[in-house]
Amino acid sequence: QVQLVESGGGVVQPGRSLRLSCAASEFTFSTYGMHWVRQAPGKGLEWVAVMWFDESNKYYADSVKGRFTISRDNSKNTLYLQMNSLRAEDTAVYYCAREVGSTSCYGMDVWGQGTTVSVSS
Amino acid sequence: DIQMTQSPSSVSASVGDRVTITCRASQGIRSWLAWYQQKPGKAPKLLIYTASSLQSGVPSRFSGSGSGTDFTLTISSLQPEDFATYYCQQANSFPLTFGGGTKVEIK
Numbered sequence: 001q002v003q004l005v006e007s008g009g010g011v012v013q014p015g016r017s018l019r020l021s022c023a024a025s026e027f028t029f030s031t032y033g034m035h036w037v038r039q040a041p042g043k044g045l046e047w048v049a050v051m052w053f054d055e056s057n058k059y060y061a062d063s064v065k066g067r068f069t070i071s072r073d074n075s076k077n078t079l080y081l082q083m084n085s086l087r088a089e090d091t092a093v094y095y096c097a098r099e100v101g102s103t104s105c106y107g108m109d110v111w112g113q114g115t116t117v118s119v120s121s
Numbered sequence: 122d123i124q125m126t127q128s129p130s131s132v133s134a135s136v137g138d139r140v141t142i143t144c145r146a147s148q149g150i151r152s153w154l155a156w157y158q159q160k161p162g163k164a165p166k167l168l169i170y171t172a173s174s175l176q177s178g179v180p181s182r183f184s185g186s187g188s189g190t191d192f193t194l195t196i197s198s199l200q201p202e203d204f205a206t207y208y209c210q211q212a213n214s215f216p217l218t219f220g221g222g223t224k225v226e227i228k
Contacts, residue, residue, distance in 0.1 A: 035217075037165075045157070045165060045208055047217040059215040062122070095164055105212035107155035107170035114164060 002026045002110050004096050009115030012086055022079040022096030022112055030054075030074035033099035035108055036081045038092035038117075048094070049081065053102045063089075086119045093117075123147050123211050127220035133228040140196040142223045144209035149189045153213035156185055156194045159222075160205045169194065170212075199225070 008020040022034070036048040049070040051058040058070050069082040079096050093116050097108035124147035134140050144154065152172040157165040167176045169185035172192055182197040196203055204227055209220040 044222045045159075045210070045219040047210070047219065050215075050217070061216045097164075100167075100170055105153070105217060107167045107176070107210070107212065108157075108165070109167045109170075109176060111164035111166070 002098075004098065004110055004112035006094065006096055006112040006115035009094065009117045011118045011120060013121050014087055014119055016086055017082070017084045018086060018117060020081040020083065020094055020096075020115055020117070022081075024077045024079070024098075027098070027110075029072075029077040031102055033102055033105070034070075034072060034079045035097045035099055036070060036079075037095045037097055037108070037111075038090075039095070039114075040089075040092045043092075046092070050099065050105070051079070056103070083117070086117075088119050091117060091119050122216055123150060123214060123218050125209055125211055125218050125220040127207075127209055127223050129223060130221065131224040131226060133226045134199050135228045136199055136201055138199045138228075140199050140203075140225060142194045142207055142209075142225075144187075144192045144194070144220050146190045146192075146211055146213075150211045150213035152188045153211060154185070154187070154192050155210045155212055156183075157208045157210065158203075158205045159208065165208065168207075196225075 035050045067085045071080045093114040095114045098110040100106035126145045154172045156169040159165040173185045
């Protein structure tokens, strides 16, 4: 079935880097926009970044702009999130999610199970 | 950035009740609004997009309405599996933003 599987989470010290991956299966990954969304412990959802299907555009939340980079490899059906200069407030479960549209946002219709990032010294 | 304000933050209801959740945008977002359901320890699930379009596979007891700044999610007859937290999300402009969530609890 249509599936997204995140990996790469873990415990990291403040200021360090981490790269998350999201492997897609059973759908044509290269035709969908893809998002990263996070959820801090006990908190609500926070959108992080989106990239269009053809890599033509990417957008970021102000809280991560300049520190995080979204990318994708359509030949590998994989979405990435490079996270640099990590802070304690980046601690969260990170979800990748498929956008209903390809170059416009309607909603996120397929979600992974999430990967946990903990930033702590 | 567009702020999304949900009310109430929590609601207690019984099976069979009609439940309405409100979402207000800090500026007009036309119909670019989605609703999600999230259960503890699980990923969110898309219920409604473009304010009133029911996502495939979602029961018809869920409905969405509104445009501009004021939106509602209605559950016409609450079922046991509907006890969860619900979020709205604006898709009008970047950065995308979510409401703070509404927890639907068992009375």
